[in-house]
Amino acid sequence: MRFTSSLYKTNHQLYRALVLGLMTASLLLSSLAHAQFWKQEQPELLPEDQAFVHDTRIEANDLVVDWLIAEDYYMYRDQFGIQSDVAGLEFGPAIYPQGVVEDDPEFGEVEVYFTEVSYRLPITKLPEQRGDVSLTLLAQGCNKPVGVCYPPQLRTISLDLSGVNQSSLNQSSLNQSGVDLSAVTASEQKANNSSSSQTNVDGFNAASTSQDQSFWAYLLAAFGAGLLLSFTPCVLPMIPILAGVIAGQENPSRWRSGWLAICYVAGTIVTYALAGWLAGATGTQLQAHFQNPWVIGFICALLLALAASLFGAFKIQLPSSIQTRLNTSGVSSRSASFSTFVLGLISALVVGACVSPILIINLGAAIAQGDPVLGAGIMASMALGMGLLLVAFGFGAGWLLPRAGAWMNEVQILFGFMVIGVAIYLASFINAVPALFLWAALLLWAGCYLLGLAARFHQPVMNGITKAASIGLIVWGCLCLIGASTGGDQVLKPLDNLAKSGTKKEKVPFQRVTTLTAAQALLDQAKAQQKPALIDFYADWCLDCVRMARTTFTEASVHSALADWVLIEVDVTQTNDESEALKQFFGVFGPPATLYVARDGQEVKGSRQYGYMDEQTFLARLTRAQ
Amino acid sequence: MSNQTKVLLSLVALIAFGVGAALNRGQVEPSSDAAPLLSAELEQVEPGAEPTSQVVRDSLGKLNLVNFWATWCAPCRHEMPLFETMYRLHKDKGFTILGIAIDNPGRSQPFLDSLDISYPILYAEQTGMTIMEQIGNPQGLLPYSLLLDDDGNVLEQKLGKIDEEQILAWLNQYGL
Numbered sequence: 001m002r003f004t005s006s007l008y009k010t011n012h013q014l015y016r017a018l019v020l021g022l023m024t025a026s027l028l029l030s031s032l033a034h035a036q037f038w039k040q041e042q043p044e045l046l047p048e049d050q051a052f053v054h055d056t057r058i059e060a061n062d063l064v065v066d067w068l069i070a071e072d073y074y075m076y077r078d079q080f081g082i083q084s085d086v087a088g089l090e091f092g093p094a095i096y097p098q099g100v101v102e103d104d105p106e107f108g109e110v111e112v113y114f115t116e117v118s119y120r121l122p123i124t125k126l127p128e129q130r131g132d133v134s135l136t137l138l139a140q141g142c143n144k145p146v147g148v149c150y151p152p153q154l155r156t157i158s159l160d161l162s163g164v165n166q167s168s169l170n171q172s173s174l175n176q177s178g179v180d181l182s183a184v185t186a187s188e189q190k191a192n193n194s195s196s197s198q199t200n201v202d203g204f205n206a207a208s209t210s211q212d213q214s215f216w217a218y219l220l221a222a223f224g225a226g227l228l229l230s231f232t233p234c235v236l237p238m239i240p241i242l243a244g245v246i247a248g249q250e251n252p253s254r255w256r257s258g259w260l261a262i263c264y265v266a267g268t269i270v271t272y273a274l275a276g277w278l279a280g281a282t283g284t285q286l287q288a289h290f291q292n293p294w295v296i297g298f299i300c301a302l303l304l305a306l307a308a309s310l311f312g313a314f315k316i317q318l319p320s321s322i323q324t325r326l327n328t329s330g331v332s333s334r335s336a337s338f339s340t341f342v343l344g345l346i347s348a349l350v351v352g353a354c355v356s357p358i359l360i361i362n363l364g365a366a367i368a369q370g371d372p373v374l375g376a377g378i379m380a381s382m383a384l385g386m387g388l389l390l391v392a393f394g395f396g397a398g399w400l401l402p403r404a405g406a407w408m409n410e411v412q413i414l415f416g417f418m419v420i421g422v423a424i425y426l427a428s429f430i431n432a433v434p435a436l437f438l439w440a441a442l443l444l445w446a447g448c449y450l451l452g453l454a455a456r457f458h459q460p461v462m463n464g465i466t467k468a469a470s471i472g473l474i475v476w477g478c479l480c481l482i483g484a485s486t487g488g489d490q491v492l493k494p495l496d497n498l499a500k501s502g503t504k505k506e507k508v509p510f511q512r513v514t515t516l517t518a519a520q521a522l523l524d525q526a527k528a529q530q531k532p533a534l535i536d537f538y539a540d541w542c543l544d545c546v547r548m549a550r551t552t553f554t555e556a557s558v559h560s561a562l563a564d565w566v567l568i569e570v571d572v573t574q575t576n577d578e579s580e581a582l583k584q585f586f587g588v589f590g591p592p593a594t595l596y597v598a599r600d601g602q603e604v605k606g607s608r609q610y611g612y613m614d615e616q617t618f619l620a621r622l623t624r625a626q
Numbered sequence: 627m628s629n630q631t632k633v634l635l636s637l638v639a640l641i642a643f644g645v646g647a648a649l650n651r652g653q654v655e656p657s658s659d660a661a662p663l664l665s666a667e668l669e670q671v672e673p674g675a676e677p678t679s680q681v682v683r684d685s686l687g688k689l690n691l692v693n694f695w696a697t698w699c700a701p702c703r704h705e706m707p708l709f710e711t712m713y714r715l716h717k718d719k720g721f722t723i724l725g726i727a728i729d730n731p732g733r734s735q736p737f738l739d740s741l742d743i744s745y746p747i748l749y750a751e752q753t754g755m756t757i758m759e760q761i762g763n764p765q766g767l768l769p770y771s772l773l774l775d776d777d778g779n780v781l782e783q784k785l786g787k788i789d790e791e792q793i794l795a796w797l798n799q800y801g802l
Contacts, residue, residue, distance in 0.1 A: 045785075048765060079698060104700060140698050147787045149699035151728065151755060151766040 045143060046070055048150045052141050056157050061164055063091065063121040065137060069114060073143050074100075077111040079152065080119065081138035088127030089161070095120045123164060130161045215374060219381040226385020237425060238268075240418040241303065241347055242390055245340050246397050247415040248310050254395055261394020263337045265387030267344020272383035273376040280375025293430045299346055303423035306343070310416035312409070348383070410453060417446045436484035439491040443477030490551070507553045508562050510536065510569035516581045519570055526566035527601035532626065533566040535586065537593040539573040544612040545592040555615045561622055594618075596625035662760040663692065664778045668748035671731045680748055683778055688720030689802050690774040691793070694758060696728040697737050702769040705787045706741055712793050713745040719802045720776075722746075728754040728768065775800070 045051070052075060053068040063082075069075055077099050082091060096119045099111035127133070135157050142149035242264050246257040420442055428435030450470030457463040476494075483494030513519045519535070526533040536553075538545045552558060572579040572591055582588075586595060596607040607625040664683040671677045682692075693709060695702035706725075713723045723745040727734050730751055738747060750757065755766045762783060763770045773782035773796055781800060784792070 045765070045767060076698070104703075110700075142700065146785070147701040148767040148769065148785055149696070149701060151696075151768070152698065 045146060048153060051150060052139060052153060054137055054155050058164060061123050063123060064118060066118045068116050072145050073141055074112045074114045075139055075141035079140035082121060083136040083138060086127050086133045088125060089133060090125035092122035092124045126161060126164060132158055132160050134158050218374060219377050222378040222382040223385040226382035229386050230389035237422050238347060238390060239393055240422050242394060243397060244306050244310055244415040244419040247412045257397050258395035260340045261391045263340040264344035265390050267341040268348035268387060269380050269383040271345050271348035273380035276375035276379025277372045280372035296426050296430055300423040300427050303419050307416040307419040310412045436480050436488055436491060440477045440480035440484055443473050443480060447473030447477055507549055508559055508567055510567040512569045512571050514571050515578045516585055519568060519582060522566060522568050523601060530599045531564060531566050532599050533568060533597040535568045535570060535595040537570050537572060537588050537591040539591045548592055548612055552613055552615050552618050557619060558615060561619055660761055660772060660774060660778055660780050663757050666753060666757055668750045670748050685724055685746060686776055686778060687722030688776050689800050690722045690724060692724045692726060692772045692774060694726045694728060694754060694768055694770040696768055697733050699768040701787045705769060706743060708790055710743050716797060721802055726750050726754055
């Protein structure tokens with residue numbers, strides 16, 4: 001118990017700091033999305049170095065030039081070239097892949113490339129001095145839909161020729177040894193080598209290599225993101241659940257508890273992978289749709305059952321009929337592993353479904369790629385990153401928990417209370433649930449239980465500590481009861497509404513819209529009145545949206561700060577053409593998202609915010625946006 | 627927050643900032659001052675004559691469409707026959723079209739001849755890029771056109787192809 005609470009405390013500080021950092025990062029990242037969608041009247045064009053990205057490497061004594069071409073952009077084959085001032089370095093005629101043939105009214109048929117192109121320049125002569133050399137790539141391309149062309153590109157590249165094998169020049173050999181690849185990372189080199197045999201057959205390797213690279217890069221990034229997410233409220237509620245499962249075991253060894261944690265994490269990975277697969281296949285954040293009262297209710301029931309089993313009401317295991325049929329020694333342990341896996345499967349749906357900036361960016365990548373496999377990979381990799389903390393906790397818990405006996409029963413019951421706490425926390429997102437009453441009941445119950453426990457301790461120190469804890473819980477419970485009966489709803493600040501009596505807690509007066517036309521009408525109105533506008537993407541199934549609607553947007557300070565603003569709540573609870581059009585227009589992946597629009601009708605650059613914001617953060621953002 | 631996390635976060639923020647800033651830079655600026663264009667002294671090549679030097683300001687008529695183009699720019703080439711037609715129809719009323727080639731005469735002349743272009747073409751292979759950069763097209767994208775009044779004030783500017791309706795609308799709006 002003490003271990004867990006201290007873990008909470010340090011984690012709380014950690015994740016606050018992290019969330020702050022993530023918010024800063026997301027603020028900056030949001031300018032990414034910004035460029036694409038908002039200003040519709042003027043075509044948005046990429047800078048040339050993003051429209052056409054080059055990469056070069058030496059492979060089998062050929063210079064291989066890769067161009068990654070942004071969507072809607074294309075490049076001309078006959079404009080590719082290379083300039084070399086290096087004495088003695090010569091290239092043979094370039095080998096190009098087949099491009100798309102376009103009929104040009106003036107110049108006849110021209111070959112162009114979309115998406116990517118990789119061509120080879122055979123090195124026919126090497127200079128005496130074989131070290132780093134500097135060359136210039138020539139290329140030229142255009143944007144198709146807008147119909148504009150970029151000026152001829154001159155890209156300076158540097159090559160390390162020291163590894164090129166003089167004797168094998170002019171031969172298309174498969175020999176890779178001794179070839180030093182400059183300006184290429186180790187992982188790329190590996191990917192290139194693996195595809196080199198195919199490369200040399202047709203002299204062209206565009207698709208497979210670079211897709212492999214970006215696939216693994218995505219997975220790695222997602223894994224890192226998952227690690228960061230470990231310290232956010234996405235993962236923390238999972239710890240009491242897992243602790244409850246482990247404590248529910250009879251005499252768990254370190255390996256056993258670690259194994260259970262792995263089973264649990266495996267469950268979450270499966271759920272996330274499925275959500276990612278669906279996101280890639282359908283282009284929506286399906287996971288968010290599971291956050292409805294039915295699913296939350298189901299998971300709460302499951303958690304209550306877990307708590308009941310911790311209280312000793314029953315043991316979680318397979319029905320006895322199945323057990324007798326599989327009457328081997330391993331059955332009960334296997335059934336526990338399986339139920340833990342299922343628990344992970346299900347609890348990932350709700351507990352982990354917080355839309356923090358990183359999750360949005362990850363899913364956004366999967367959606368943008370429209371690739372179910374990539375989507376599943378990204379999300380599974382992220383879940384794996386998130387799960388590492390849980391697995392570590394699992395092993396740690398096996399180490400720290402008391403071995404067996406009467407003590408273990410008490411610990412189980414304490415974890416039972418914590419699991420109920422998680423259930424109430426989840427249930428509180430459903431409007432109809434009187435969460436504070438439930439908290440009061442739980443706190444009073446736990447307090448009374450501790451009081452009874454204290455009586456059994458004969459050692460004065462333990463007795464005192466337990467008594468103090470129990471009295472603390474009882475007082476807190478009473479405060480919650482008072483708060484609840486006067487209409488409060490926050491367990492951490494039960495009397496908040498009493499302290500601010502007189503100011504009734506109401507959400508700031510948002511105008512709710514569900515169509516793009518309505519949203520645009522309000523924006524036009526705001527512009528006409530020379531007022532700034534706040535656009536809040538909201539959905540009933542989005543837990544952080546509901547939380548923000550109840551906390552941040554009810555604060556008196558927020559009320560007064562927003563007095564002059566036109567407040568638009570874009571409700572995307574229903575997924576349909578309209579909600580898609582809204583998301584598309586504003587370039588928002590999903591709720592919660594907050595957009596600030598200046599008096600001139602333009603979105604304030606770089607101000608967009610994804611995810612939950614508390615009162616202070618929101619006010620700071622608001623001031624900055626003005 | 628550990629040092630590693632700090633470094634990681636600052637890296638993420640830095641990269642994101644770089645990408646964001648790069649994406650948001652280089653759009654066509656809304657207002658533009660055409661002074662660098664007007665004062666530019668560019669080369670004009672008449673077939674069979676020595677190249678002459680021409681200041682853009684001196685080539686202005688009542689309403690002027692200044693079109694930056696190049697042979698390597700397919701959309702530019704596609705709109706030039708229309709320009710030629712519009713020029714022939716409206717030049718008597720004072721409508722001038724000035725083509726500024728971001729190209730060299732050797733490559734351009736055969737193409738111009740094939741289209742029978744009669745409106746004046748000035749050559750500005752490198753200076754043209756600098757001029758565009760100064761007057762509101764920092765990326766040097768083509769085609770890029772400006773509509774100037776007789777004093778050289780910028781009335782309109784357009785990145786990308788211009789169609790017939792657009793030219794007719796401008797002629798109408800600016801009283802030709």
